[in-house]
Amino acid sequence: MNLSFETVNGVGVVRAHAQRIDAAVAIQFKDRFSEITRTLDREAPGLPGPRSGRAVLLDLTEVEFLDSSGLGAVVAARKLLGAGHRLALAGLQPAVEKVLRLTHMDRVFPIYADAEAFFSDMHDRQRA
Amino acid sequence: MTGGDGYVMATPPDGRAVLRFDSGKGVVSALLRDVAGYLTGRGLPHDKVEDATIALAEALNNIEEHAYAGQSGLPVLIEIEACARRLHFRIEDRGTPLPGDTLPGGSMPATDPVALEKWPEGGFGWPLLRHLTSDLSYNRRGDWNRLCFTIS
Numbered sequence: 001m002n003l004s005f006e007t008v009n010g011v012g013v014v015r016a017h018a019q020r021i022d023a024a025v026a027i028q029f030k031d032r033f034s035e036i037t038r039t040l041d042r043e044a045p046g047l048p049g050p051r052s053g054r055a056v057l058l059d060l061t062e063v064e065f066l067d068s069s070g071l072g073a074v075v076a077a078r079k080l081l082g083a084g085h086r087l088a089l090a091g092l093q094p095a096v097e098k099v100l101r102l103t104h105m106d107r108v109f110p111i112y113a114d115a116e117a118f119f120s121d122m123h124d125r126q127r128a
Numbered sequence: 129m130t131g132g133d134g135y136v137m138a139t140p141p142d143g144r145a146v147l148r149f150d151s152g153k154g155v156v157s158a159l160l161r162d163v164a165g166y167l168t169g170r171g172l173p174h175d176k177v178e179d180a181t182i183a184l185a186e187a188l189n190n191i192e193e194h195a196y197a198g199q200s201g202l203p204v205l206i207e208i209e210a211c212a213r214r215l216h217f218r219i220e221d222r223g224t225p226l227p228g229d230t231l232p233g234g235s236m237p238a239t240d241p242v243a244l245e246k247w248p249e250g251g252f253g254w255p256l257l258r259h260l261t262s263d264l265s266y267n268r269r270g271d272w273n274r275l276c277f278t279i280s
Contacts (some may be wrong), residue, residue, distance in 0.1 A: 023189045024157055065160075067185040068252035075249045083244050095178040102259055103252050108241045 001028035005036045011122060012040050012056040013115065016063050021070030029070070033077040040081070054085040057118050061091030066099050075105070090115050135159050139166065145208040151221075152200025156188050163208070170210060180215060180279045183260045186253040187219050187275055195223025195273055214280040217261075220272050231266045 002017035014036055021029055040056065058074065060066075066074075078087045088110040092100065100106040112118040135149030135158070145166050149155050160181050167177045188204065196202050205220040226232065236255040237248035258264055261277035268274070 020157055022157060022185065023193070024154055065181070065185075067182065067189065068250070068256055069189060071252060072249040075247050079244060079247060079249075094175070095182065098175075098178060099182060099256070102256055103236055104239060108239050108247070 001025045001032050003029070003032045003036060005039065009119065009122070011119075012036075012054075013059060014056065015059040015061070018063060020065040021060075021063055021073060022065060022067045023069035026069040026073040029073040030076050030080075033073075034080055037080045040085075055088060055118075055122060056081060056085050057088050057090055057112075057115060059090050059115050060093070060096060061114065063091075063096055064093050066096045068099070068103070071099055071103060071105060074109075078109070086110065088112060088118055090118050137162055137166075143170075143210055145206075147206040147208075149204050149206075150200065151192050151196045151202045151204060152198060156185070156192070159188075160185055163206075166208075167215070172215070176215075176279055179260045180217070183257050183277060183279065184217065184219075186257045187217075187277075190253060191219070191221045191223060191273075195221045195225075197224065214278050217275075217277050217279070219275045220269075222271050223273060225268055225273060226266055229266075229268055231264065 001021075004015045004017060006013055014033070016029075018025065058077070074089075081087055089100075090112040091114050092111060097106070097111075100109070100111070112121065134153040134155040135147060137145060137147045137159070139145050145163070147159060147163070149159055163184060164177050164181050167180055168174070172180070184206070191204055192198070203222060205218075207218045209216045209218075232254050234251070234254065236259075237251040239247050257277070261279055263276065263278045265276045266274065
């Protein structure tokens with residue numbers, strides 16, 4: 001499970017370089033995300049401001065398929081980040097969006113069409 | 129006949145698709161791709177192919193994780209039959225029966241946005257299956273579990 005990590009404008013961006021996040025790779029996803037969270041506080045302190053929290057983007061643009069195990073892994077990742085961070089999702093393909101919607105998890109994750117939309121929103125919040 | 133390492137897929141002239149794979153060999157992803165290709169080739173609309181793939185993924189994951197409790201090399205049989213505009217799926221395994229020999233109840237787990245520590249990491253599979261399918265049924269036939277559903 002190839003998850004890359006970089007900081008952009010002080011915000012952590014995790015990209016899933018995989019077509020599927022499913023039962024076969026759910027554990028690897030969680031393990032890899034856990035490694036990333038350990039570097040997060042060092043490299044991506046987040047945006048300044050009292051209510052901005054620390055936003056991390058999980059870019060799922062390459063992911064074509066997510067089953068309930070994959071969703072569980074994303075939720076586990078969200079919990080690994082802890083309440084001091086927010087985890088936003090971007091680039092949901094239709095089948096992935098469908099699973100998020102049917103499970104109502106689209107109501108608890110901020111969801112952006114793409115990474116650009118996320119950065120634009122972060123920029124607006126910073127200026128507000 | 130087609131298939132990959134560890135599974136076989138046949139599409140006899142009567143329009144069915146019949147698949148067999150052995151559990152625990154990591155073939156489900158490839159099998160789902162091939163089923164999606166087969167359904168697309170039969171003219172099923174894209175969103176229905178998605179529904180079928182998600183439903184089948186949930187059913188097969190349940191078999192590998194629960195019916196077969198992670199054991200490998202045990203048989204799973206799938207039959208897909210098109211009838212008018214409905215797709216009938218039949219999935220059979222020789223694993224542990226469902227508790228009470230019946231489909232689990234329960235609705236989609238609820239998530240409280242505020243209570244992060246309580247966000248559900250599981251329990252989505254059966255509610256997803258029920259939502260995406262109609263005529264979901266389960267019975268025992270000898271040593272076999274049989275799960276059937278329709279996508280239409």
